[in-house]
Amino acid sequence: MAEHEKITMAQAFNQALRDAMTADESVLMFGEDVGALGGVFRVTDGLNAEFGDARCFDTPLAESGIMGLAVGLAMNGMRPVVEMQFDAFAYPAFEQIVSHVAKMRNRTRGALTMPITIRVPYAGGIGGVEHHCDSSEAYYAHTPGLTVVAPATVADAYTLMRGAIASPDPVVVLEPKKLYWSKDEVDLDEAQPGIGRAVVRREGTDATLIAYGTSVPIALEAADAAAAEGRSLQVVDVRSIVPFDDETVCAAVRSTGRAVVVAEAAGFASVSSEIVARVTERCFHHLAAPVRRVTGFDIPYPPPKLEHLHLPSVDRVLDAVDDLQWDDV
Amino acid sequence: MPSHDFLPSEQPVQLLDQDGRRVEDPEHEFPADEAMLRAHEALVVGRRVNEQAYALVRQGRLAVYPSSYGQEACEVAAALVLADQDWLFPTYRDVVSIIGRGVDPVETLTLLKGDWHCGYDPTEHRVAPQTTPLATQLIHAVGVAHAATLRGEDTVVMAMCGDGATSEGDFHEALNFAAVFKAPVVFFVQNNEYAISVPLARQTVAPSLAHKAVGYGMPGERVDGNDVAALLSVLGTAVDAARSGAGPSLVEAHTYRMQAHTNADDATRYRQDDEVEKWQGRDPLLRSEAYLTGRGLLTDERSASISARAEAVATVMRDGLMQDVAPDPADLFDHVYATPTPQLREQAAFLADELSREGVS
Structure with a gap:
């Protein structure tokens, strides 16, 4: 392992996004402040510069709109990845997630699928003020049709994000904010168990x-x-x-x-x-x-x-x- | 573009008056004869669809039917102005539009029959599933349009909703996103005066729903929703503009829900009969029929062929909905995920076992 550089969990997420966008032109990354700024946690750092405005872009500030846009893009052949800036800011998107993202495949017997990745920086322990530290996993886990993952290691941040983007179904990726800056020496090419495995x-x-x-x-x-x-x-x-x-x-x-x-x-x-x-x-x-x-x-x-x-x-x-x-x- | 260019006309655009006479309007092109004949045929079919669906509810073959009776001009025009590569985003009241786009009538009515949620493949005729959560589909329409733009495809999206839906947050978000992304979307609001029981005055005090476009930086227009000629003209112009890269627009059609919200609703609790009677004289079918007859275009032969087609569609509906095909219980688990989870496999096996023991399977 010594030959590998130590990277943070945020960098592992970033690398997963970059590799997925390189591998598949239909992968789009969008949300609030994910463009020039690179996200408030810098998880999308450099993606706008590398892939351009068409692939990584800022939207108007409206979470339901972001989620609904992802539904439409997925209906028409794209693989959207959206960032909900903070756990508790994702609630306006909840109706779109529950009523459409999670149900579209079932509603149409598989004619329309929703390969959408919903990135949710989640949980506390970071000294965040109100509405910045919710653990909202139960809401998502209770919704049939959604896959929900919560990585805890740098290697899993990469593996589970790649798995989420590759999934034919919508996946909520709960990104532990407290661990964004945790570091580990990892070989990102080394296969880890996929989604569905503890x-x-x-x-x-x-x-x-x-x-x-x-x-x-x-x-x-x-x-x-x-x-x-x-x-x-x-x-x-x-x-x-x-x-x-x-x-x-x-x-x-x-x-x-x-x-x-x-x-x-x-x-x-x-x-x-x-x-x-x-x-x-x-x-x-x-x-x-x-x-x-x-x-x-x-x-x-x-x-x-x-x-x-x-x-x-x-x-x-x-x-x-x-x-x-x-x-x- | 100066903001006054976004403003709708002072009065809804009308090209045929209530008696089917041409209204002079140099700014709006009157549809060609063949387009008017095609629209009239679609109106007659649409009316027959509404009548047949109503009857099927009474016979217990449909669980519920939100009728577009009286609004058929909006329904048919929305479908007729689109090309094959375009998309239609309907609401639950837009069965006539969906059928107008070519979707099988029985598949269209699956949701209301209760066999499944969406009975047709949305990709086949590019018609999104009907949605009941209001305005949520409008933002999907923007996404479909934006994907087409990103791939350089020539696709316009017709996104439909009613007057009540304009109060929803997703209406605002959809129009704003569409304007910012310059997405090729025509937002088409059928203002039929009521959201179930609540009149328009309780939804908004805006000068009109079309005026809302100005705030998003897109053109708004209003049109007589019972005048199929005006609808074809105004919606056609909006679709052409979107196709040419001019971005989205908002069209409000003034119409009226002649029947209750659904068969389960009692409209006498919130509106007076004289209000409904006033609108009976504005029926969209009478108007196009009077116009075409007056111009000598609607021959007896053509009328007969139109009626025959309407009857044929009604027959398809009756035959399809009178059949009892038991829904497959396996469908409950098969489409939740691409591959059922271990937990769903267990539950599917549980149900299959239960049904086999009951001898039901």
Whole structure:
């Protein structure tokens, strides 16, 4: 690996967009401030200069319009990639996503398809003010017809973005803002598992931590801390929320018999609830304790000076692990 | 272009008065005889489609039918001004336009019959699926047009909506995007005075819906929506302008929804009969018929062939909709994704098993 340069997750997304646009002329990148500026997070840096205004362009400032434009472009042979500048600014596009992006293939029995990539910088931990830190994955995951991915590593940022753009179906790519500047030495040409596959990030034998996106580094850190105390925690990175990889996740949980799901979204009626339900339904006889969750509180995302109280922390994860009825064994 | 050039006419453009007499208007070209005959034929067919669909609702063969009875001139003109390579974006009330574009009538009515959502292949005649969320399809029309522009194709998109839809945010976003991208789109609003029960005065206090174009930097025009000659002229000019690269425009047709919103609606709760009667005298069919008869163009022979064609379409509708073809339960899962997810495969198997045990499959 030493021969590879360290790049950030934002650069990996950028490279994925550049490579996809080079490979296929029908790939278009558009949204707010994605042209000359290169996006507020610089994920589209240099694309306008390299591919021109026809391929990477700024639109009027209107998210429903951006999403609806993508629907029309897809109807007429393009592969649009749109940027929703921030998670909570994507809500005006929600009707277009739910009523058209997600349903068009089904409505027309496959005559019209929607190969659209919806890039959503998501979640908190960046000191963002109100409406800049939502974890909106449950809304998308609850919508049949959408694929939803949440990369947690630099390599996955590249792989899952390429997979999203290549997909014949609409894909919501949740880009963890907090991890945009995380760095890793990666070989982008090295094949990673595709959309629909979870991966075991760390082997362990005592309990399984299940996480995605921003929560994966927390889970890994918790596993490190637990190892120092003599407890071996396995970490599963979900990567693909829809389709969900029941097989990998459940095999992992069966191997340890205990599980904690970590996600920063509010816990009520959430993706973490769904994971607990699926694991419980499928692994009940392998479980030594109820599956626990460490999630955000059921509150609107807090202001920057209070967000540390809301977000899952290593200590909370370790406390949840401690709670997995070890004494009953 | 100075902004006053975007302003619509003082009065809706009219080329045939209520009795079918020519109205002199040097600024708008009157359609050729053959175009008028073709439009009249489409009007007669369109009226027959509306009547037949209404009857099929009463017979329980259609779940619901939002009729364009009285608005047929708008319906047929929107389809007639387009070329094969163009696209039509209809609403749920635009069945007559869709059939006018060549889509099979039975496939067109699939949504309202309830067998599936969109019953036709939108790419075959370049007709987008009918949509019920208002104005959302207008921005799709801009996307289709913009894709055509990017590829250098000669395509114009006719994007239809009603007066109520002009209050939606997507109406604004679509017109603004179209203007900024100079997309070849004609936005065609059928102002039939009502959004279900709510009259136009509750939607807007703008001087007219066509005036809204000025704010987007595109021309607006208004036209008598029961005058097929004026519609062909105004919409034809708008399509030609879009095709020549002049960008989008907005056309508002003044018409009237003669029947209730759908068969499930009771219009007597919100409007008076005398208002409806006033519009009966403005029927688009009577107008074109009087004009063509007066000019000696509508011979008995031609009239008979037009009626026969209308009956043939009605027969196709009856025959198609009287058939009970059980929808395939597998369709529920087959088109959600290109490849069903493992979870959907499980659910499809569950349903198949349940149906086999019930002996229903």
